[in-house]
Amino acid sequence: MRWFWIDRFTELVSGETATAIKTISLSEEHLHDHFSGIPTMPNSLILEGMAQTAGMLVSQYNAFKERVILAKVPRLVFHCRGVPGDTLTYHAQLEAIEESGARAITTSHIGDRLQAEAEILFAHIDRETAHRPLFAGEDFGDLLRSLRIFEVGRNPDGSKLSYPEHLLSQASP
Amino acid sequence: MPSKEEVFEKVREALVDALGVDDDEVTPKATLVGDLGAESIDFLDIVFRLEKSFDIKIPRGELFPEDILTNTDYVTDGKINAEGLTELKKRMPFADLSKFEENPVVQEFATSLTVQDMCNYVESKV
Numbered sequence: 001m002r003w004f005w006i007d008r009f010t011e012l013v014s015g016e017t018a019t020a021i022k023t024i025s026l027s028e029e030h031l032h033d034h035f036s037g038i039p040t041m042p043n044s045l046i047l048e049g050m051a052q053t054a055g056m057l058v059s060q061y062n063a064f065k066e067r068v069i070l071a072k073v074p075r076l077v078f079h080c081r082g083v084p085g086d087t088l089t090y091h092a093q094l095e096a097i098e099e100s101g102a103r104a105i106t107t108s109h110i111g112d113r114l115q116a117e118a119e120i121l122f123a124h125i126d127r128e129t130a131h132r133p134l135f136a137g138e139d140f141g142d143l144l145r146s147l148r149i150f151e152v153g154r155n156p157d158g159s160k161l162s163y164p165e166h167l168l169s170q171a172s173p
Numbered sequence: 174m175p176s177k178e179e180v181f182e183k184v185r186e187a188l189v190d191a192l193g194v195d196d197d198e199v200t201p202k203a204t205l206v207g208d209l210g211a212e213s214i215d216f217l218d219i220v221f222r223l224e225k226s227f228d229i230k231i232p233r234g235e236l237f238p239e240d241i242l243t244n245t246d247y248v249t250d251g252k253i254n255a256e257g258l259t260e261l262k263k264r265m266p267f268a269d270l271s272k273f274e275e276n277p278v279v280q281e282f283a284t285s286l287t288v289q290d291m292c293n294y295v296e297s298k299v
Binding site: 072095101103121134 | 190191214215217218219221224225233
């Protein structure tokens with residue numbers, strides 16, 4: 001099982017903003033029980049998608065060296081449901097980033113319609129466990145590539161993001 | 174330069190937003206942890222809000238000196254020793270540590286920080 005709640009990034013400006021999309025498909029198993037006859041994307045997974053969008057943006061700021069975890073959601077509002085066939089566009093705006101963590105404002109849109117919004121706090125994982133990878137046994141570089149982060153990612157000056165060197169040794173052949 | 178009242182108002186707003194408490198619960202003597210229910214992650218939230226509200230930078234450890242509280246030179250049997258207390262007072266001139274001094278148990282440190290201590294800290298930075 002893979003815990004991807006975003007399908008790909010469409011925009012990323014290092015340290016500033018990121019946009020990712022999630023397309024809801026009727027073939028997703030959990031929709032058959034949530035709810036029976038009224039397939040509805042669970043709001044908790046929409047929050048997870050917004051958090052993954054913002055969290056990747058936070059992690060990328062330190063070239064994916066700092067492990068970032070979702071720590072607090074001070075504000076979270078859902079305006080309407082997400083249903084099969086909808087494409088949710090998640091947008092994250094980085095408000096603050098420091099050694100201890102980061103703060104982001106995120107939104108979810110269906111077309112032009114605001115579907116959800118959240119204020120999210122992330123914590124940088126403490127030094128004691130920082131040397132252990134969060135995603136054990138997984139090729140993290142491949143994960144980032146499938147999300148198209150290095151295709152769309154840019155620095156604020158417009159230059160392309162460079163692939164982090166410390167991930168090169170993990171690259172698939 | 175904001176007045177003491179303005180500082181208090183903004184600190185109160187930050188605490189109400191971060192901790193979900195009512196305006197009237199935030200009194201100068203209220204302790205962040207004991208009275209207002211703040212947990213460790215809430216301190217990160219409070220720091221971000223204060224930084225934005227007052228346009229200041231709050232370096233890690235300046236408001237909450239974890240390095241002193243975990244330093245074996247300053248801690249004996251779970252209590253801050255005399256050397257540690259001197260260091261704490263130097264690092265936290267904005268805090269009223271008199272109650273903590275009576276029984277300086279490290280675990281209790283977080284519970285002694287009050288709203289007034291936070292206001293004093295912010296005033297020293299703006």
